Amino acid sequence: xxxxxxxxxxxxxxxxxxxxxxxxxxxxxxxxxxxxxxxxxxxxxxxxxxxxxxxxxxxxxxxxxxxxxxxxxxxxxxxxxxxxxxxxxxxxxxxxxxxxxxxxxxxxxxxxxxxxxxxxxxxxxxxxxxxxxxxxxxxxxxxxxxxxxxxxxxxxxxxxxxxxxxxxxxxxxxxxxxxxxxxxxxxxxxxxxxxxxxxxxxxxxxxx
Numbered sequence: 001x002x003x004x005x006x007x008x009x010x011x012x013x014x015x016x017x018x019x020x021x022x023x024x025x026x027x028x029x030x031x032x033x034x035x036x037x038x039x040x041x042x043x044x045x046x047x048x049x050x051x052x053x054x055x056x057x058x059x060x061x062x063x064x065x066x067x068x069x070x071x072x073x074x075x076x077x078x079x080x081x082x083x084x085x086x087x088x089x090x091x092x093x094x095x096x097x098x099x100x101x102x103x104x105x106x107x108x109x110x111x112x113x114x115x116x117x118x119x120x121x122x123x124x125x126x127x128x129x130x131x132x133x134x135x136x137x138x139x140x141x142x143x144x145x146x147x148x149x150x151x152x153x154x155x156x157x158x159x160x161x162x163x164x165x166x167x168x169x170x171x172x173x174x175x176x177x178x179x180x181x182x183x184x185x186x187x188x189x190x191x192x193x194x195x196x197x198x199x200x201x202x203x204x205x206x207x208x
Contacts, residue, residue, distance in 0.1 A: 009033030010136075013042060015063035015077035020161040025076065027186060028195035031202070036076070039067055046070060056080060056093060056130040057142060064132040064140075074136050080129035080191055082163045084112070084151060086121040095162070109155060109166055116151060123151040127167060127177075127190035131198050141201050145193025152176060160185060 010033060014022055017040045026036050039046055049066040053059040056079040063077035081095030091098035091112070099111035116123060126148045133141045148170045155165030157178030164177035164185075171188045172180060186192040 008035040010074060011035045011037060012074045012076055012133075013067050013071045014038050015048070015067040015075060017048070018161065021078060021191070023182070024186060024189075024191055025078075025195065027182065028192060029199055029202075031199075039071070042071055051079070051093075053079075054093065056128060057132065057144070059093060060130050060132040060142075061140075064134045068134040068138070074134060076131065076133045078129055078131045078191060078194070080127060080194075082112075082125060082127055082167065084116070084123075084125040086118075086123065087115055090115070105162055109163060112151065112163065112166060113153075119153075125149060125151050125167065127163075129190040129194040131191075131194045133198060133202070141198065143194050143198035143201055145190045145195070145197060147171075147188055147190040147193065149177075 010031075012034060014025055014036050016022060016038060022036065022038050029036065039048075049062050051059040051062055053062055059079035060077045063079070064075045067075035067077065079093070081092050083089045083092055091108070095108070097103055099107040103111070126146050128144070128146045130142065130144045135141070149168050150170070152166050152168050155178070156176040157165055159180065160178040167177045168175060169177060169188055172184070177185060177189070
C-alpha cells in the first residue's frame with residue numbers, strides 16, 4: 001500500500017480534473033480511512049493521457065493505469081458519456097468533445113440540440129459510465145452503470161455538469177439532471193450506479 005498522510009489508511013488518486021466527478025466519487029466510496037485526491041492536487045502540471053480508446057472502458061483504463069504508474073498509488077478513473085438513440089449512439093466516447101477538442105459544456109449542449117432538430121426523431125438516450133480502479137498492487141476492478149432517459153428541447157437547471165441540463169432521467173419525469181440535488185442525482189445516475197457497483201465489488205459483496 002502506498003504511504004498515507006493525515007491519518008488516512010489509503011490515498012486514491014482520481015484521474016480527473018472535474019470537480020463534479022471528484023465530489024460524486026468522494027460521496028459514494030465512503031470507505032473508512034480512504035482519501036480521494038485529484039491528479040491536479042498531486043501535480044497540476046501532469047498532462048492527462050490521450051484517450052484514444054474506442055470504448056468507455058478502454059479510456060477509463062488508459063487514465064487509471066497512467067495515474068497509477070505516475071503517482072505510484074491506487075488510482076481510479078471513470079469514462080462516461082451520453083448515447084442518443086436517434087444519433088446512432090452519439091456522442092458516446094466523444095461526449096466531452098462533441099463540439100470540438102476545446103469545447104465547453106454549453107457548446108456541446110448546443111451541438112446536441114442542433115443534431116436533434118428533427119422534432120419527430122426519438123429523443124431516448126442514456127448516460128453510461130465505466131469505472132476502472134487499480135489498487136496499490138496493480139489489481140484491477142471494473143464496474144459500470146447506466147441511466148435511461150430522454151433529451152429535452154431546452155436546457156433546465158443550474159446543477160451538475162456536461163449534458164445534465166438537457167438530460168431528463170426516466171426516474172424523474174419532467175426534470176433535468178441539472179435540477180436534482182447531489183443526493184438525488186447520485187441515487188439514479190450512471191456514475192452513481194457504477195460507483196455503487198464498484199463499492200460492492202471492493203467490499204467483496206458484488207459479482208465479478
